[in-house]
Amino acid sequence: MNIYGVTGWKNSGKTHLMVRLVEEMTRRGLVVSTIKHAHHASDVDHPGRDSFRHREAGAQEVIVASPGRWALMHELRGAAEPPLAELLARLSPADLVLIEGYKREAHPKIEAHRTETGRPLIAPGNTTIRAVASNCAPGGLTVPVLDLDDTSGIADFILKEVGL
Known part of the structure; x- marks a missing residue:
């Protein structure tokens, strides 16, 4: 499975870049899936919904299915957050x-x-960062600096990195 990350501090443009990359890569014909990490408790369900009531009643997992999509919600109920590898194993096959x-x-x-x-930049202390996408030209980096607004160029860089 080809995986590639977008990281950065809060309000650095991660989500905006992710959305643009998904649009660009799917436009190119690739099947793309995403995983988003949140540092805070997040909920995809809302009070009053049937699925919310199922979870509140104690269900470990709830699947909501419709003609347009399905979603699985799994309650941790005090258990540790699953590692990234475990989440990746749950995904259907994708190009990236x-x-x-x-x-x-x-x-x-x-x-x-x-x-x-x-x-400050994270890249100088993190060897897993292969490039920086920025709205300025930070100096002193040993990795390429890409224009944060150049979605196509960033997509090209990532796809070359993963061999697609």
């Missing part, structure tokens, strides 16, 4: 899985960087 977040995992990544965040 793009992963947002997971700064400390071992897969290759591009760092999204915006000067407005005022945060």
Whole structure:
């Protein structure tokens, strides 16, 4: 399975870049899946919905299915968050899985960087970052610096890295 990550600090443009990359790569005919890591408790369900009520009643897993999509929700109920490898194993086959977040995992990544965040680059201390996509030209890096707005160029870089 080909995997590649987009990482960076909060408000660095990770999600915007991920969306643009998915659009670009699917336009090129690739099957792309994504995994998004959240540092906070997140919920894809809402109070009052039948599936929410099933989970609140104690169901370990709830599948919601419709003619347009299906979703599986799994309650951890105090258990540890599953490792990235376990989540990847649950995905259907795809040409590429793009992963947002997971700064400390071992897969290759591009760092999204915006000067407005005022945060330092992660790349100098993280060997899994293969390039920086930035809205400025930070110096002193040993990895390529790509224009954060050049979606096609970033997609080309990632696809070359994974051999697609």
